Amino acid sequence: MNPIRISLLAAAVLFSTQVMATNSQQDKMTSCNADAKTKALSGDARKTFMSTCLSASAPAPAASVPATQQDKMKTCNADATAQSLKGDARKSYMSTCLKK
Missing domain, CATH: 1.20.5 (Single alpha-helices involved in coiled-coils or other helix-helix interfaces)
Structure with missing residues (x-):
């Protein structure tokens, strides 16, 4: 070369x-x-x-970062509960969180 x-x-x-x-x-x-x-x-x-x-x-x-969709659901659900989210705010948060 x-x-x-x-x-x-x-x-x-x-x-x-x-x-x-x-x-x-x-x-x-x-x-x-x-x-x-x-x-x-x-x-x-x-x-x-x-x-x-x-x-x-x-x-x-x-x-x-959760490995499975089920783990992700648990994590997002726990976070939404910790933030005391309810109704539309919870739905919106869960949707955004599960897309990550």
């Missing part, structure tokens, strides 16, 4: 590694935001949660 091809190959590998790291961080941010929203956090509680969530070495939000 000539030196130009080696240089181009090395640049491509470095670029793809950087893109994957950025996507991973974006995914983590999206997931942490969704969890904070589900928990209805605001103000200092949200800042603390986001800081902890984003600084975790493993994707912590992925561990809290």
